[in-house]
Amino acid sequence: MRILVIGNGGREHALVWKLAMSPRVEKIYAIPGNPGIAQLAECVDIGIGNNEALAKFAGEKGISLTVVGPEAPLANGIVDYFTGRGLKVFGPSQAAAELEGSKAFAKGLMQKYGIPTARYAVFSDPDQATAYIREHKAPIVVKADGLAAGKGVIVAMTEEEALRAVDSIMRDHTFGAAGSQVVIEEFLQGEEASLLAFTDGTTVVPMLAAQDHKRIFDGDQGPNTGGMGAYAPAPVVTAALQADIVRDILQPAVDAMRQEGRLYCGCLYAGLMITETGSKVIEFNARFGDPETQVVLPLLASDLVDIMEACVEGRLAQCEINWLNQAAVCVVMAAGGYPGDYAKGEPIRGLQAAAEEGICVFHAGTALRGDTVVTGGGRVLGVTATAETIPAAVQKAYAAVKHIDFKDVQYRKDIAYRAMNR
Known part of the structure; x- marks a missing residue:
């Protein structure tokens, strides 16, 4: 079968990498993709906001399944457009994606259906x-x-x-x-975790819990970023706590969306605060998290294509999903100045030297200048290692990071410190 992946970041590189492992896949296209993705898929330059051009491409190439990475095309109704033309696509509809597209909508839904979250008010x-x-x-x-x-x-x-x-x-x-509009919320005390789940709109199957590192500097200092690294499984989410989160948050959210006439199919991401009084939702995202995807998918033992098809076809309950008994750690290498202003076009050295067994260097913000891979975004690379334990994966990831260099590179030196401190 032929697969199309929409997007160009580290999350999409991880998706392409995992989808390429399926024996059912003969070819992958990526729109627009990046230099790392180009090693596994044919990259095509079409605007990801142009639903008509994207659907035309999928039809002409005989695409069996389209996987939407970022939130903007979902909010732009790509799933509705494709579905209306008989094209199979993994991701929520425009109405369902409002769960991420409007924080006010999400908070209102949680309040209406009793899903635990911080107290809030909305202002225009x-x-x-x-x-x-x-x-x-x-x-x-x-x-x-x-x-x-x-x-x-x-x-x-x-x-x-x-x-x-x-x-x-x-x-x-x-x-x-x-x-x-702004949403103003009470400050929640506790430890953050991300729990992503597959859903067909009725059945909810959680993935492994991960923990992202939002702040730019070590010790969670400095401004928020898109995420400076992640690890999985996050020990703060025990098996019992995960079952509670599915029962009290993920399943009720999917059921609520169905009752609201907004069937939610795809990946549902719950950003959580684990407080002394239980887990509360910080935010919902309508797609795979970034960088969480880079640590969750390397631990997936099952065929991702099979799972995604089961979601799209409404038969997730019949799908068996297995995980490796290992750990994964991702260290994000970012451009100097990020999350503020940063330079682009800096040559990246050492990508080959970093590539070894159990290491994936996912391209997040890269570009090509001739044959040279250069920086092209704020978060440039996600260096991911898998190992038997979190400490072993941390050691392996940072050993790989040391091989890679570009001008003014910055990265956190304490990814997974909470797990290590346990």
Whole structure:
């Protein structure tokens, strides 16, 4: 069969890498892809916002299954467009993807159906948002309502920081239309975890719990990023706790969406805070997490194509999903200056030297200049290692990182420190 993967980041490289392992797959196309993906798939330059051109390509190439990586095409209705033309596609519809596309919608759904989450209020007037912050004090969390590439969340430890966040989002329009509303939430104390799940709209099958590292610097210091690394399985989510999360959060969310006439099919991502009073939802995403995908998929023992087809065809309950009894760690190598302004076009050295058994170097923001791979984004590479234990995977990942270099490279030196401290 022929597969099409939409997207060009580390998540999509991991998806292509895993899908390519299926004996059922004869060819993979990626739109637009990247230099790492190009080693496994044919990359084609079509705008990922052009549903008509994407569907035309899928029809002409006889694509059996399209897998949508990023959130923007989902919010743009790619799944509805493809389905309407008889094309099989893995991902939620436009109506279902609003679970990620609008934080206000997601919070309203959770409140209506009793899904545990932080107390919150929604504002479209910056003066009212400011008054609310002054009344409730810091620490407090300010979020742009719409899609902001994982950067529209400010965990404000001081009142001044929270007020600046409102000004930035609502008055300076830092995130454009995504900031026309803000969601302001209580600050939750605990440990974060990500639990992704496969779903066909009725059945929910969790993947292995992972933990992302959002802040740019060691010790969780500095501004939030799209994610500086991850590891799985996250020991904070025990087998018993995972069962509780499926029962109290993931299954109710999928059931709620179905009851709202928004059948949710694809990958559902729950960003969680594990508090003393139980797990609470920080956010839902309507797709695979990045960089969590780079640590979860290397531990999947089953055929990803079979699972995705079962989701699309509504028969996930009959699908057996198995996992390796191993650990995976991903260290993100980022451009100097990220998550602020950063340079592009810096040559990357040592990619071949880093490649060994049990190591995957997933390309997140790279480009080609002639035959040379150069930096092309803020998060440049995700260096992932698998091993028997988390400490062994950490050692292996950082040994691989040492082989790779580019100008002003930055990366965290403490990925998986919480697991190590246990």
